[in-house]
């Protein structure tokens with residue numbers, strides 16, 4: 365049958381407004397946190413993306429009843445607490461499955477999660493997740509490729525969760541979820557400050573947890589006895605919003621984004637301003653407009669509130685068309701550059717030197733068949749295709765479907781010439 369691919373004919377100006385979906389990276393840990401709750405959890409604004417579907421399947425295997433309601437919300441209720449194992453077939457597909465580790469351990473006293481391997485964006489160690497569980501008093505061992513964690517009752521503890529690349533988003537999420545029922549107080553130092561971590565803490569508090577300091581590097585959790593399900597709305601996806609901002613800029617267009625939080629995108633908007641792209645606040649969103657001439661810029665990815673690694677590839681696509689040389693340095697995932705060779709196929713002039721890419725601006729990109737690798741690299745190729753002269757075919761867009769909700773439909777509604785086709789090349 366073949367794989368889905370996109371055909372894009374570049375050059376169209378975009379116009380109109382688009383609604384940003386709920387954040388995938390907030391949705392996943394919050395869905396996993398429903399393992400901790402008594403009674404029904406109802407989540408609004410979950411994006412309809414493949415990763416959410418995969419996690420819903422895993423949670424069903426772990427004894428939850430998971431249902432889409434007619435209004436689009438997802439309802440999750442724990443029915444059976446026997447199974448404590450996240451199998452390799454799902455973890456392999458989606459690394460974020462690791463976020464069931466903390467809740468299973470806290471609620472069921474045992475968690476078995478297949479060790480996630482590396483992925484297209486590089487090594488993805490989980491040593492900080494393990495450190496957190498051990499600090500709380502769990503026994504953790506590796507048995508035939510599975511992480512097996514056990515504890516009768518976790519105890520609050522102080523822990524430092526920084527590694528060679530700074531804080532960890534899902535590691536912080538796991539530590540917070542594991543600590544909610546721990547006896548006493550847990551302090552996480554060098555906690556991740558990402559808005560998705562704040563959203564998880566706010567959700568847990570809405571269920572009855574006692575967490576303070578979320579959004580700062582020091583999170584304090586006082587153990588409670590029980591969490592009750594609640595109804596909760598997921599924050600807007602800042603990475604999807606940023607992707608549409610680049611779509612406006614790269615096509616020299618003006619777009620209105622609805623359901624968009626600019627306070628989650630300060631570092632990105634600062635770099636856009638340096639490039640010559642204006643982002644102005646509008647009711648519940650933003651208006652993005654771009655100068656005809658794009659300035660080159662220096663961009664370095666960092667943990668929040670720094671420039672997000674998840675917008676590095678898209679920003680590189682934009683800087684390919686700047687008038688001069690730019691420098692992009694990746695400080696979170698130093699190998700996250702699979703898009704470089706593909707963008708070069710479209711006429712970009714990119715040279716990788718270790719964790720840095722030197723971008724020599726060109727006058728135009730030229731459509732070509734290219735291959736999506738990871739989620740954000742795929743988005744970068746789509747954006748480049750919107751600006752390129754002629755036809756771009758982006759193969760393997762299943763990577764994109766993991767984290768963008770109907771991207772091609774949204775872009776088409778704004779005037780892009782983009783079409784999803786079936787029958788693309790197999791792996």
Ligand code: EPU
Pocket residue numbers: 389390392460487488489490491492493494527528529530531532533534535556560673674696697739740767
């Ligand atoms: N790290 C360690 N040890 C650990 C965990 C992480 O050394 O135990 C390192 C990583 O190798 C990396 C850095 O710490 O160098 C940060 O990784 P982090 O743990 O924060 O990444 P993550 O939690 O696994 C989430 C997002 C990613 C996003 C990163 C960084 C989800 C589901 N995933 O991953 O999103 O790139 O934070 O912001 O929230 C994406 O959406 O495309 C995506 C990859």
